[in-house]
Every structure is written in C-alpha cells, then in structure tokens.
Amino acid sequence: MNRDWRRPLVGRMLMLLGGCLLLGLVTGEYAWTLVLGLLAQLGWMLGQLIRLHRWLSRREKDEPPPDGYGLWGEIFDAIYHLQRRGQRERGRLQAVIDRIQESTAALRDAVVMLDSEGNLEWWNRAAETLLGLKAPQDAGQPVTNLVRHPRFKEYFEREEYREPLELASPINDDVRLQFQITRYGNAEHLMLVRDVTRLHQLEQMRKDFVANVSHELRTPLTVLAGYLETLVDNVDEVNPRWQRPLHTMQQQATRMQALLNDLLLLAKLEAADYPSDNSPIDIQRLLQSIRTDAVALSGDQAHRIELDVQPGASLKGSEAELRSAFSNLVFNAVKYTPAHGTIRIHWWSDAQGGHLRVSDNGPGIEARHLPRLTERFYRVDAGRASHSGGTGLGLAIVKHVLLRHRGKLEIHSEMGRGSQFSCHFDPRQLLAGPPQPADEED
Structure with a gap:
C-alpha cells in the first residue's frame, strides 16, 4: 500500500491540467476544456464516494474493499484495516463479557445489576434461585416490585448501604438472605445477595440458648436472693463472722439478677424488628424523669446534671425501651464522671x-475502644466496671433499642476531655406535635 499519496495526486492533477491545455490549444477553447476536465474529475471523485458508501453499507463484515488506486486506494485500505481492528476488539471485549457472565453464573451468591432508577438490567442464575427472578419478563422491572x-x-x-440487610427470601420464608448494595458508574447499583440461612440458624440457636438459660436461672436465683435477704434482715441473730459473707453474697446475687434481666431484655429486643407497643412519647417528660433518677444516683457526688429539651419534642416508639436506652447513657455518665462533674442532656430535632x-x-475513652463499646460484655476497664456494678450489656441494649426505632448511636470521646453519646432518629419517628394525655381524648 502506497503511503506517499501526495505525489500521485499531484501528478494526476498535473496530467489533467496538461491534457486540458493541450485540448484547448487544438480547439482554441481553453476555458471550456478546463471546465470539462474539472467536471470529469469531480464526477470520478463522486463515483469513488458512491463505491465507498455502498461498501460501508453492506452487512458482510469480511468483504474486502473495492479496488482503487492513488488516494482512494489508500482510503479504502485504511478504512478496511480500521474495520478489521474494530472487529477484533469487539470480539475480545465480547469474550471478556462472556467469561465474566460465565463466572458470575457459576457463583452461589446472586449478582443483580440495576440502573440508576433501581430497574433490573442483568442477573445471574443464583438470583433466579434465591429471589425468584425470571428472564426475560422481569427485565426492566423495579427491584422493589419483586422484593416487596x-x-x-x-x-x-x-x-x-454501609451495612448489609438481612431478610427472608421472597420465595421461601425458611431461607435467610443478606442484601448488600454498591453504587457504581452513573448511579447504577450492584446488588449481591447471599444465603446466610446457616449463620442465621446458628445465631438464633445462640440467642435461644442464652434466653433459655437466663430464664431457667432466674427462678433459683430469685429463691437464693430471697433467702439471703431474709438472713441479712436478721443479721443480729447470725454468727458475726457470717455477716460480711452474707452481705457479699447478697451483692453478687443482686448483680447476677441485673445480668439476667439485661440478657432477657436483649433476647426480647432481638425477637422482633419493631416494638409492639408503638405509641407517642413525650420526650421532655421522659428525660425529666430520667434526670431525677440520675440526681438520686449521683447522691453525695453532687454532679451537675443539665437538661435542655426542645419544646414540644415527641417521638413514636416504646417508652419502656427508650427509657432503658436513655437511662443507660445518662447513668453511665453519672457512674464514670468524677464528683462535682457536669453532665448535659440535650434533645433537638431538625430536617435529619x-x-x-x-x-x-x-476521663474519656481511648479511641481504640470506641468501635467495640456496643459489643456484649466488652469493658474498657474491667476492674472499674466491676466495681461500679455494670453488666457490660448496657450499650448493647442501647444499640438494639435504637435499631428497633430507626435510630443509630454515635460515640465521640477524647481522653481527659470527656465523652459524648448521641442518638439519631429517622424523621419518620418524629411526631408533628406533643402527644396528648389519655384523659384528654374523651
């Protein structure tokens, strides 16, 4: 293929002009011969363009380009090579796509691709098994219409989508699925769905075991605590050397009862997603009651406990559960704040x-402890927590109560500067105005 196309083109134009001048010399019509020569050249160029268009419009991919020479031969050859290169690139990309689809089809986890609006674009075979998707009729359907x-x-x-979601399969209630969504590209969604039925069953077995053992221990411990209380009340009739052991046993029995109560409360919180007694709650009245209890708990330590509540604050949920969560946070502040320290309780609402x-x-909490504070039985300082009578379940209870009320817990702390525990509730949990007392409904 001739790469230097300029020389033949210039030579052809010179030959055309020379022929036209020679013909004009013979006929004496120089202008007309130049016009006719240029028209002939233009017609030939138009013919080559038509040949090029016909060749490009044909559907046969492997058809060679039309014969040509000079500049047009270069054009035909260049387009042909570009066409072949594009075909090879498309074949390579298609092979990559085929391999990806084959590999994802072999996965036991479901892979679902959604557009920016949440409509189904593609899924593998596992998605049909776990979610009941059907091709091609479900293509383009909103995923929320199929997972209802x-x-x-x-x-x-x-x-x-920072945390995965666990739900029962839409086609089989006995199968537990974990949904994890990732954003990519132009706001598209990639949804991965795993079968976590076995893990869910093991976790349920653990919860049932803890709940059953706690329930079974409750009765004998109540009997033991009752006899110890009777003995302590009549301590004057007991040998003096048994007085201290009796007080110690009573303290430990009380601590064991608190631990069992917290374990049973956790089991109850984990049994359902939302509280059954979902009713309006007067936040100001609830926090005032908790502050009064905190002042009594502070006693001789004389903490300064400040309360700032936005007027008309009301929340939808279980008052007993929220009282347990809020009082855990406030009482922890009382326990771990030095005497005459300041504790602030602040409630507000906004668009969030x-x-x-x-x-x-x-004293604050070291940063390395913060991610694990809501774990069961995790203690920053085991000795101090044991001395304060804590069970190690308080913040775990707070976390589960907030999850059941569409809320989340944030913890910020700095050594030597104190701690800050914040509960954030979804706007749907708020009520427009303060709840009305029951006796005003008549």
Whole structure:
C-alpha cells in the first residue's frame, strides 16, 4: 500500500491540467476544456464516494474493499484495516463479557445489576434461585416490585448501604438472605445477595440458648436472693463472722439478677424488628424523669446534671425501651464522671430527624475502644466496671433499642476531655406535635 499519496495526486492533477491545455490549444477553447476536465474529475471523485458508501453499507463484515488506486486506494485500505481492528476488539471485549457472565453464573451468591432508577438490567442464575427472578419478563422491572418487603424498600430508598440487610427470601420464608448494595458508574447499583440461612440458624440457636438459660436461672436465683435477704434482715441473730459473707453474697446475687434481666431484655429486643407497643412519647417528660433518677444516683457526688429539651419534642416508639436506652447513657455518665462533674442532656430535632446527646466531662475513652463499646460484655476497664456494678450489656441494649426505632448511636470521646453519646432518629419517628394525655381524648 502506497503511503506517499501526495505525489500521485499531484501528478494526476498535473496530467489533467496538461491534457486540458493541450485540448484547448487544438480547439482554441481553453476555458471550456478546463471546465470539462474539472467536471470529469469531480464526477470520478463522486463515483469513488458512491463505491465507498455502498461498501460501508453492506452487512458482510469480511468483504474486502473495492479496488482503487492513488488516494482512494489508500482510503479504502485504511478504512478496511480500521474495520478489521474494530472487529477484533469487539470480539475480545465480547469474550471478556462472556467469561465474566460465565463466572458470575457459576457463583452461589446472586449478582443483580440495576440502573440508576433501581430497574433490573442483568442477573445471574443464583438470583433466579434465591429471589425468584425470571428472564426475560422481569427485565426492566423495579427491584422493589419483586422484593416487596417494607424493610428492603426502606433500605433501598434511603441509599445508605454501609451495612448489609438481612431478610427472608421472597420465595421461601425458611431461607435467610443478606442484601448488600454498591453504587457504581452513573448511579447504577450492584446488588449481591447471599444465603446466610446457616449463620442465621446458628445465631438464633445462640440467642435461644442464652434466653433459655437466663430464664431457667432466674427462678433459683430469685429463691437464693430471697433467702439471703431474709438472713441479712436478721443479721443480729447470725454468727458475726457470717455477716460480711452474707452481705457479699447478697451483692453478687443482686448483680447476677441485673445480668439476667439485661440478657432477657436483649433476647426480647432481638425477637422482633419493631416494638409492639408503638405509641407517642413525650420526650421532655421522659428525660425529666430520667434526670431525677440520675440526681438520686449521683447522691453525695453532687454532679451537675443539665437538661435542655426542645419544646414540644415527641417521638413514636416504646417508652419502656427508650427509657432503658436513655437511662443507660445518662447513668453511665453519672457512674464514670468524677464528683462535682457536669453532665448535659440535650434533645433537638431538625430536617435529619430527632437527636439526643448525653455528654460529660469525665476521663474519656481511648479511641481504640470506641468501635467495640456496643459489643456484649466488652469493658474498657474491667476492674472499674466491676466495681461500679455494670453488666457490660448496657450499650448493647442501647444499640438494639435504637435499631428497633430507626435510630443509630454515635460515640465521640477524647481522653481527659470527656465523652459524648448521641442518638439519631429517622424523621419518620418524629411526631408533628406533643402527644396528648389519655384523659384528654374523651
């Protein structure tokens, strides 16, 4: 293929002009011969363009280009090579796509690709088994029309995909699935679905075991604590050397009862996603009651406990559960803040929802402990927690109560400057105005 196309083109134009001038010399019509020569050249160029268009418009991919020479031969050859290169590249990309689809089809986890609106674009075979998707009729359907659980719809629409969601399979209630969504590209979604039925069963077995053991221990421990209380009440009739052991046993029995009560409360919280007694709660009245209890708990330590509640604050949920969660945070601040320290309880609401903040000027918590504070039985200082009578389950209870009320817990602390525990509730948990007392409904 001739790469230097300029020389033949210039030579052809010179030959054309020379022929036209020679013909004009013979006929004496120089202008007309030049016009006719240029028209002939233009017609030939138009003919080559038509040949090129016909060749490009044909569907046969392997058809060679039309014969040509000079500049047009170069054009035909260049387009042909570009065409072949594009075919090879498309073949390579198609092979990659085929391999990816084959590998994802072999996965036991479901892989579902969604567009920016949440409509189904592609899925593997596992998605048909786990979610009941059917090709091709489900293509283009919104995923929330096929996975109809309210919690999935809420999870998808909130677009907060940091934590996975566990739900029963839409086609089999005995199968437990874990949904994890990732954003990519132009706001598209990649949804991975795993079968976690076995893990869920093991976790349920653990919960049932803890709940059953706690329930079975409750009765004998109550009997033991009752006899110890009777003996302590009549300590004057007991040998003096048994007085201290009796008081110690009573303290430990009380601590064991508190531990069992917390374990049973956790089991109850984990048994359902939402509280059964969902009713309006007067936040100001609830926090005032908790502050009164905190002042009594402070006693001789004389903590300064400040309460700041936005007027008309009200929340939807279980008052007993929220009282347990809020009092855990406030009482922890009282226990771990030095005497005469300051504890602030602040409630406010905004466009993001309702917020409770409990802050203190205590010793603070090291940053390495913060991610694990809500784990069961995790203690920053085992000796100090044991001395204070804690069970190690308080913040775990707070976490589960907030999850059941569409809330989350945030912890900030700095050594030597105190700690700050914040509860953030979804706007849907807020009520427009303060709840009305029951006797005013008549």
